[in-house]
Amino acid sequence: MKWIGQHIFDLKSKFRNDVDITGDVTITGTLDVSGISTSATHFVLGDDDKIKLGTGDDGEIYVNGDDLYIKNVTSDKDIIFSINDGGTPAEIMRIDGSTSRVGIGTASPAAVLHAYATTGVVSESPSNASVTIRRNDNTNYSAL
DSSP: OEEOSSSOEEOOSOOOSOOOOOSOOOOOSOOOOOOSSGGGOOOOOOTTOOEEETTTTOEEEEEETTEEEEEEOSTTOOEEEEEEETTEEEEEEEEETTTTEEEESOSSOOSSEEEOOSSSOOOSOGGGOSOEEOOTTSOSOEEO
16 A cells, blocks of 8 residues: 555555445546455445445435435436347437436337337237236227
């Protein structure tokens, strides 16, 4: 450990045992947290202890009681779920922060729940569907 400034250290070694740090710590570079084995590797935070993401603490992940929160704290911004589809990044779902809408298969949901696919989701008959979405007057229904 090398003293650089008032409260900044240059760590050039690995710790083999528990390390307790009190106060703020700034890490420039990569923080690699690993345990004794793959099955024992974990990073523990208590209730309401948050993982904050982004330069302005734009996102938070935390637990309160038994509930898991994934939160975008920047006003009117979205939460986007994406996957690796055969080597190509693909957005699969979006929660639109400015409209409070959820889009599955679309980045611009036009309704509270907007599901879109190019093939294989709509059934001609609601009796053959797993899910039916319809208005309360039984018109304009979609069957999935």
